[in-house]
Amino acid sequence: MRLEPIADPSALRLIGLPLAALALTALVGMALAALAGGAPLTVLGLIVSGAAGSRFALLETLNRATPLIFTGLAVAVAFRARLWNIGAEAQLYAGALAAVALGTGALAWPAPVLLTAMAGAAALAGALVLLGPVVLKVRFGVDEVVTTLLLNFIMLLVVSMLLEGPLRDPMALGWPQSRPLPPEARLPRILPGLRLHWGFALALIAAVATWAVTSRSTLGFEMRAVGLNREAAAYAGVPVNRVLLKTALISGGLAALAGFSEVAGAKGSLTLDLSPGFGYTGIIVAMLALLNPLGVVVAAVFVAGVFVGADSMSRAAGVPSYIADILLATALLSMVAAVMLTRNRIRRG
Amino acid sequence: MPLPADAPVVLRIAGVSKRFGALLANDRVSLELRRGEIVALLGENGAGKTTLMNVLFGHYVADEGVVEAFGRPLPPGQPRAALTAGVAMVHQHFTLADDLTVLENIVLGAAPLWRAGYGRTTARARIVALGERFGLEVAPDARAGDLGLGERQRAEILKALYRDARVLILDEPTAVLTPAEAEALFRSLRLAVAEGLSIVFISHKLGEVMAVADRVVVLRQGRVAGSMVTTATDRQALARMMVGAEIAPTVASETPAGPVLIELEAAHAEDRGRTPGLRGVDLVMHGGRITGLAGVSGNGQAALAAIVAGLATPCAGRLLIDGTPVGAGWSPHAAMAAGIARIPEDRQRTGSIADMNVAENAVLEAYGGRRFSRAGWMNRRAAEAFAAELIAAYDVRGGEPRTRAGQLSGGNLQKLILGRALAPAPRVILALQPTRGLDVGAVAYVHARLLEARARGAAVLLISEDLDEIQALADVIHVISAGRLSPALPRGTAVAALGGWMAGHGFGADADAA
Numbered sequence: 001m002r003l004e005p006i007a008d009p010s011a012l013r014l015i016g017l018p019l020a021a022l023a024l025t026a027l028v029g030m031a032l033a034a035l036a037g038g039a040p041l042t043v044l045g046l047i048v049s050g051a052a053g054s055r056f057a058l059l060e061t062l063n064r065a066t067p068l069i070f071t072g073l074a075v076a077v078a079f080r081a082r083l084w085n086i087g088a089e090a091q092l093y094a095g096a097l098a099a100v101a102l103g104t105g106a107l108a109w110p111a112p113v114l115l116t117a118m119a120g121a122a123a124l125a126g127a128l129v130l131l132g133p134v135v136l137k138v139r140f141g142v143d144e145v146v147t148t149l150l151l152n153f154i155m156l157l158v159v160s161m162l163l164e165g166p167l168r169d170p171m172a173l174g175w176p177q178s179r180p181l182p183p184e185a186r187l188p189r190i191l192p193g194l195r196l197h198w199g200f201a202l203a204l205i206a207a208v209a210t211w212a213v214t215s216r217s218t219l220g221f222e223m224r225a226v227g228l229n230r231e232a233a234a235y236a237g238v239p240v241n242r243v244l245l246k247t248a249l250i251s252g253g254l255a256a257l258a259g260f261s262e263v264a265g266a267k268g269s270l271t272l273d274l275s276p277g278f279g280y281t282g283i284i285v286a287m288l289a290l291l292n293p294l295g296v297v298v299a300a301v302f303v304a305g306v307f308v309g310a311d312s313m314s315r316a317a318g319v320p321s322y323i324a325d326i327l328l329a330t331a332l333l334s335m336v337a338a339v340m341l342t343r344n345r346i347r348r349g
Numbered sequence: 350m351p352l353p354a355d356a357p358v359v360l361r362i363a364g365v366s367k368r369f370g371a372l373l374a375n376d377r378v379s380l381e382l383r384r385g386e387i388v389a390l391l392g393e394n395g396a397g398k399t400t401l402m403n404v405l406f407g408h409y410v411a412d413e414g415v416v417e418a419f420g421r422p423l424p425p426g427q428p429r430a431a432l433t434a435g436v437a438m439v440h441q442h443f444t445l446a447d448d449l450t451v452l453e454n455i456v457l458g459a460a461p462l463w464r465a466g467y468g469r470t471t472a473r474a475r476i477v478a479l480g481e482r483f484g485l486e487v488a489p490d491a492r493a494g495d496l497g498l499g500e501r502q503r504a505e506i507l508k509a510l511y512r513d514a515r516v517l518i519l520d521e522p523t524a525v526l527t528p529a530e531a532e533a534l535f536r537s538l539r540l541a542v543a544e545g546l547s548i549v550f551i552s553h554k555l556g557e558v559m560a561v562a563d564r565v566v567v568l569r570q571g572r573v574a575g576s577m578v579t580t581a582t583d584r585q586a587l588a589r590m591m592v593g594a595e596i597a598p599t600v601a602s603e604t605p606a607g608p609v610l611i612e613l614e615a616a617h618a619e620d621r622g623r624t625p626g627l628r629g630v631d632l633v634m635h636g637g638r639i640t641g642l643a644g645v646s647g648n649g650q651a652a653l654a655a656i657v658a659g660l661a662t663p664c665a666g667r668l669l670i671d672g673t674p675v676g677a678g679w680s681p682h683a684a685m686a687a688g689i690a691r692i693p694e695d696r697q698r699t700g701s702i703a704d705m706n707v708a709e710n711a712v713l714e715a716y717g718g719r720r721f722s723r724a725g726w727m728n729r730r731a732a733e734a735f736a737a738e739l740i741a742a743y744d745v746r747g748g749e750p751r752t753r754a755g756q757l758s759g760g761n762l763q764k765l766i767l768g769r770a771l772a773p774a775p776r777v778i779l780a781l782q783p784t785r786g787l788d789v790g791a792v793a794y795v796h797a798r799l800l801e802a803r804a805r806g807a808a809v810l811l812i813s814e815d816l817d818e819i820q821a822l823a824d825v826i827h828v829i830s831a832g833r834l835s836p837a838l839p840r841g842t843a844v845a846a847l848g849g850w851m852a853g854h855g856f857g858a859d860a861d862a863a
Contacts, residue, residue, distance in 0.1 A: 004370060217727075218722045225713065228701040233661065235693055236713040237681035 017121035050312025051305035071260035071282025087148030089279025095122035100249025126256020199261030365414030388563035437509035447494030607636025641823025659684030689776035703755030760791035
């Protein structure tokens with residue numbers, strides 16, 4: 001068997017195959033639901049309605065999608081340049097740390113100034129966290145997959161140490177938790193009465209800005225060239241190392257904004273369970289989006305919907321919410337296969 | 350050597366067709382090989398030679414047609430069947446395991462895997478005997494990785510003979526050989542057919558086909574364009590048949606030399622694994638001159654080209670441009686700014702980005718300039734307009750500005766790269782194997798453009814393995830061998846003299862010690 005590239009895939013392929021991937025995901029979900037003793041169609045229906053069936057459900061999904069948009073963008077930007085940033089989790093926590101340190105610092109700044117400074121400090125902290133591994137990579141050829149992955153654990157321990165020490169809230173009865181952010185350091189809701197904070201709007205702005213940079217700027221052109229063929233890029237005079245360092249700054253900064261948005265928008269303080277793996281899920285989001293920054297928004301909402309829907313279904317139907325993980329894995333694998341098949345056909349011999 | 354007309358047919362390919370999507374790679378190809386003859390399979394790149402051999406060896410299944418060895422059909426799709434029937438192939442890229450000895454490589458796969466002592470002594474004696482019989486001497490206990498390219502090829506052929514192959518298929522066997530090594534190979538092949546073996550010799554070089562083959566089968570666009578006895582034809586007729594059109598030979602007219610534009614002074618570069626760097630290279634290039642750098646690939650050409658292209662600086666010695674030595678800031682950018690155009694050796698891997706479109710590849714070297722970007726934002730319209738200009742001016746076919754570059758054929762991709770390099774009217778042109786793998790028409794086109802640049806006063810450094818190309822174009826010839834450069838040899842230097850330099854003769858002992 002071998003793959004034969006298709007020059008102009010038909011509309012049927014372009015639309016039909018991704019839909020088939022979704023259908024396969026639904027089928028797997030129903031089979032699992034049956035295995036767990038639920039009624040397959042009911043479970044599927046509960047997941048969909050739990051994710052988008054009501055105003056409350058939809059807002060919950062968008063809230064959950066917010067950090068995933070940031071981490072998804074971070075991964076997409078890096079992967080486009082073939083910089084394997086597996087450390088969005090660490091960068092997220094670095095951003096949260098910086099935002100909380102500044103926000104709880106009793107600075108008498110007006111809210112817009114304080115929030116902007118917090119976002120800036122967060123982005124800077126995340127950028128620096130990724131800069132280290134990338135400097136090691138371009139200088140000594142150290143594999144960034146290993147360094148960025150391991151930094152996740154290091155950063156979690158650093159946060160743990162700080163939450164047990166200088167950042168600890170004396171009022172938290174021994175819980176490892178930072179002092180709560182004062183109101184002027186919190187992201188307000190977009191509309192009064194709507195449970196959706198400005199972090200979501202910031203994420204959308206970040207997605208559009210990232211799209212503009214990656215597809216329209218010279219830096220985006222350089223990142224793509226470096227990612228698609230590093231040797232040819234270097235030969236043509238693209239400053240490969242400098243491009244990788246700039247990519248690291250952008251990617252780390254975007255991931256860190258997820259941390260800022262979570263502490264300032266959703267949670268109000270920093271705890272060790274701030275992120276249930278948003279950094280890792282960002283990889284799934286970016287892959288589902290085919291590394292397209294605007295696609296990241298759609299993919300993040302889809303992934304968040306699966307999580308939120310599965311949680312809600314689990315409360316109603318008693319089927320474990322872990323089904324969400326399997327659904328996402330199936331969606332990812334079948335979507336990757338579908339994309340491959342839109343561009344290639346399988347031939348025998 | 351006249352062949353008895355009744356010699357039995359050992360290999361018969363009848364009516365083989367193979368289609369890949371829209372491309373008909375083989376169209377009812379038939380070929381017969383008789384006992385004791387050498388048949389050359391001649392054709393340009395993409396004529397379908399490799400596809401045919403892959404069908405023969407069961408890597409592809411033909412859409413129609415049959416393959417017979419010694420009168421019995423070979424089952425399609427079974428790579429071992431051809432080997433078992435006594436048909437062996439020596440590939441262009443050698444397949445020896447570097448860390449095993451020649452002996453081990455040869456018996457590997459031929460001897461049972463799980464028996465202690467596979468009869469080393471017997472095997473060695475047989476290899477030595479075969480080597481003497483066919484003039485293919487290789488030390489059986491040498492590590493394959495330490496062998497030169499000529500020796501590796503001899504070991505590959507021995508490997509086939511050791512398995513009692515009766516039919517040998519050689520795929521472009523002279524691509525990596527010096528002229529003298531190629532001569533020796535031809536002698537061995539004649540000895541082999543005298544003993545009753547049969548050989549298919551795949552090539553696109555007319556000279557060697559005329560020299561070694563009894564019969565020639567010409568493939569063009571997947572079809573047999575003709576089949577004739579070598580003594581009844583000549584090079585012009587074969588070239589015509591191969592290309593399907595008359596090709597005027599490239600002739601360079603005499604023009605006066607310009608000023609010295611670029612120089613290497615006692616330049617050294619470090620070795621990279623088995624590939625030698627440079628050992629004290631002096632090179633002076635004048636405007637209006639094509640300097641030909643001949644030599645077998647892997648003798649330091651890459652190191653020299655990397656320095657001129659801005660990818661490296663000499664670890665000792667200097668590179669001078671207009672008499673000024675270049676400093677630490679030497680980079681591809683600096684090279685282009687100094688007016689050096691670069692045509693890389695590997696157009697797919699180094700010269701272009703397959704997954705970017707033609708326009709993006711067209712501006713790959715110049716995207717930062719004012720024409721294609723402002724304040725950090727790309728001007729896509731300008732890039733596409735530029736690509737359209739190149740497509741028109743350099744006759745790039747099969748693509749528009751938004752076509753993926755990977756969809757262009759090798760020749761058209763090379764024209765695009767040539768256009769990109771020549772568009773800024775460079776003063777120096779570095780051309781690495783600029784015509785390798787191109788069809789005759791594209792070769793003539795590239796040559797004409799290089800001569801045009803020379804007429805305009807540019808200094809051209811033409812690095813090529815193809816001596817015909819060097820002799821047709823170069824005003825001055827240097828031979829590179831093991832990182833050393835011969836003195837400047839004039840146009841018209843005999844092939845034998847160039848071959849001597851290529852084999853490393855004439856460099857003097859002190860260069861080795863240095």
